[in-house]
Amino acid sequence: MVDLFGNVPYSQALQGVEGTLPAYDDAFTIYKDLLLKITKAYSDIDPKSTGFEKDFVFDGDHTKWKKLAASIRFKLAMRIADADPSLSKTEAEAAFTQGLISSNQDNFILRYESNIANANPLYADLVLSGRQDFVPADTFVDYLNDLQDPRRNVFFDNNKTPYVGGIYGSFNTYTDYSHIGKVFF
Numbered sequence: 001m002v003d004l005f006g007n008v009p010y011s012q013a014l015q016g017v018e019g020t021l022p023a024y025d026d027a028f029t030i031y032k033d034l035l036l037k038i039t040k041a042y043s044d045i046d047p048k049s050t051g052f053e054k055d056f057v058f059d060g061d062h063t064k065w066k067k068l069a070a071s072i073r074f075k076l077a078m079r080i081a082d083a084d085p086s087l088s089k090t091e092a093e094a095a096f097t098q099g100l101i102s103s104n105q106d107n108f109i110l111r112y113e114s115n116i117a118n119a120n121p122l123y124a125d126l127v128l129s130g131r132q133d134f135v136p137a138d139t140f141v142d143y144l145n146d147l148q149d150p151r152r153n154v155f156f157d158n159n160k161t162p163y164v165g166g167i168y169g170s171f172n173t174y175t176d177y178s179h180i181g182k183v184f185f
Contacts, residue, residue, distance in 0.1 A: 002027045002031065002079075003079070006027055008025065008027075008030070009022035009023065009024055010025040010029075010030045010033070011025050011029075011033075012025075027079075028083045031083075032087075034076050035073060035076050035077070035091055038069055038072050038073045038076065039073060042066060042098060045062055045065050045066050045069065056111060057109070057110065057111075058108075064106050066098065067099050067102075068106075068108055069098075070098035070099055070100055073091060073094070073095035073098070074092055074095035074096060074100055076091070077091035077092035077095060078092065116128060126185070133174040134180055135166035135172050135177040135179060135180070136155065136163075136177075136180060137165050137166060137168040138164075138167055138168055140155075141163050141164065141165030141178060144163070145162055153181065154183050155180070155181050156180065156181050156184075157179035157180065158178075159178060160177065160178045164177050164178050165178060
């Protein structure tokens, strides 16, 4: 949220009806606190601890959790580089020393289940809903048309030539626009 909005409620946020007008904290203060929290989280990851038996992200691999924590620490350190170059450098070097995510095998991936209750939201919207009336947005189609992008025949069906995107954010009549390509869909 800080990256998008700058100063935001943080230290007084999430108070419910007791705190409906929380004070705004400055971005640098928030990042420093997050650095403290992620550093503690890294330290708290203990291979001897229980609770990782049902880990559906890294399958109980503490090393990967530590790489994730160190990578988040590194990213936070980069966010404060302009505000405090010295602290940024110290935190980034410490995170790098701890070991960062360096391959796709260490990626943090939430795997969705094959049941309706825990399915990927895109799968629910595109497949489980049974809808077949989606059209690509004109912003995307026009951009690829301008580039003569060779992937258009994968992204879009050839029911309209040249490819025509629906007006972004509007209700679009399915038959008036290019359809999503079968392979891409």
